[in-house]
Amino acid sequence: MxxxxxxxxxxxxxxxxxxxxxxxxxxxxxxxKIICKxxxxxxxLSYIKDNSIDVFxxxxxxxxxxxxxxxxxxxxxxDKDCYIIFITGHSEYVFMAYKLKTFDYLCKPISKxxxxxxxxxxxxxxxxxxxxxxxxxxxxxxxxIDKNExxxxxxxxxxxxxxxxxxxxxxxxxxxxxxxxxxxxxxRCHKSYIVNINNITKLDSSSNxxxxxxxTTCDIGPKYKENFMKEVHFYE
Numbered sequence: 001m002x003x004x005x006x007x008x009x010x011x012x013x014x015x016x017x018x019x020x021x022x023x024x025x026x027x028x029x030x031x032x033k034i035i036c037k038x039x040x041x042x043x044x045l046s047y048i049k050d051n052s053i054d055v056f057x058x059x060x061x062x063x064x065x066x067x068x069x070x071x072x073x074x075x076x077x078x079d080k081d082c083y084i085i086f087i088t089g090h091s092e093y094v095f096m097a098y099k100l101k102t103f104d105y106l107c108k109p110i111s112k113x114x115x116x117x118x119x120x121x122x123x124x125x126x127x128x129x130x131x132x133x134x135x136x137x138x139x140x141x142x143x144x145i146d147k148n149e150x151x152x153x154x155x156x157x158x159x160x161x162x163x164x165x166x167x168x169x170x171x172x173x174x175x176x177x178x179x180x181x182x183x184x185x186x187x188r189c190h191k192s193y194i195v196n197i198n199n200i201t202k203l204d205s206s207s208n209x210x211x212x213x214x215x216t217t218c219d220i221g222p223k224y225k226e227n228f229m230k231e232v233h234f235y236e
Contacts, residue, residue, distance in 0.1 A: 001144060002032040002126075003052065007044050007068065008059040008087065014039060017057065017087070017110065024116045030123060031144040041066035045074060053082060055122065060088040072100045081134075083122055136162065138171045145169055147183065151212040153194040165199070165214045189228040190221035197232055205229065 004021065008014040018037050025032045032055075036047050041062045047053075056075060058068035072084050084100060089108040103125070104118045127137070135144040145162055154161040155175040162169040179186070179194055189195045195210055195218060202211035208220040220228060 001146070002030070002054045002123075003035040004032060004055045004057065005035060005044065005047070005053045006037040006057045007039070007041065007062065007071070009039050009062045009064070010059075011039055013059075013108070017115075020110075020112045020115055021057075021119070023112070024119050028116075028120065030119070032119075040064075041068075041071055044071055048075065048078075052079075055083040055085065057085045057087060060086055061090060069100070072102075076100055083126075085118060085122075138162070138169055143169065147186075147196075148198070150186075150196050151199045151214075151216065152196060152210075152218045153178065153186070154218070155192045163216060165212065187228055187231045189224050190219050191223070193218045193221075195228075200232070203232065 006014060006017055006021070008017065014037055018034055021032075021034060024030070035051070035053065036044075038044060038047075039062075041064050044058075045066070056072070058071055060068040062068060068086060068088070072086075075082065075084065080101070083103045085104045085106065086102055087106045087108060087110060103122060106114060106118065126135075134146060134148075136147060136150070137144055145164065149164040149166075151163050151165060153175075154163065158172055159170050160173045160175055160178060162171075175194075179188060182194065185197045186194050187197055189210065199212055200210055201213055203209075204211070205220070205225075208222075208225065209217050210220060211217050
């Protein structure tokens with residue numbers, strides 16, 4: 001799921017923009033959510049210290065000593081791949097904004113049609129970019145799962161289930177082919193399970209059980225145990 005952050009110093013504009021975005025997500029069945037919305041630049045800077053964001057929508061003139069451009073510069077110091085969309089009533093900032101690898105620049109007042117066009121182009125773009133390596137695309141409904149949030153992947157007949165710490169996602173896919181496309185921290189531990197080693201909270205080798213943050217578990221199969229334990233120790 002793509003995580004959005006919106007910052008605009010005008011509360012009415014912020015609420016209107018949030019409502020339009022949520023409507024666009026629902027209408028187009030997009031896997032996206034507004035994680036943070038604020039009128040305060042300092043709140044954005046504080047939030048991104050401990051949280052990852054995929055798409056920033058920033059007003060440039062925030063009526064403070066920190067501008068949207070300043071925020072974007074700090075974002076780019078740590079994240080070269082996230083999307084930044086600027087909104088403003090001042091067209092003179094456009095050249096400066098695009099120096100920061102800006103995806104789009106929207107002039108106020110922003111229409112729903114204009115915003116929708118930008119968001120749909122953004123989703124089209126990410127499927128053809130390095131950014132999409134962070135995600136698993138499940139189906140044709142633009143459903144995206146952050147690989148870091150997946151605890152394990154389970155084969156259930158013809159289905160494949162992606163278990164995150166908040167939700168399970170089901171799709172039809174080749175289990176073997178999927179394993180070949182995953183990063184090295186995903187390791188086969190059972191004929192029906194692939195585990196994200198980074199999300200393990202406890203490993204009970206005597207009972208052959210793996211535990212995760214929300215206390216969900218999956219099994220270690222005898223055939224896979226030796227190699228799995230080697231991989232776990234390699235990542236420690």
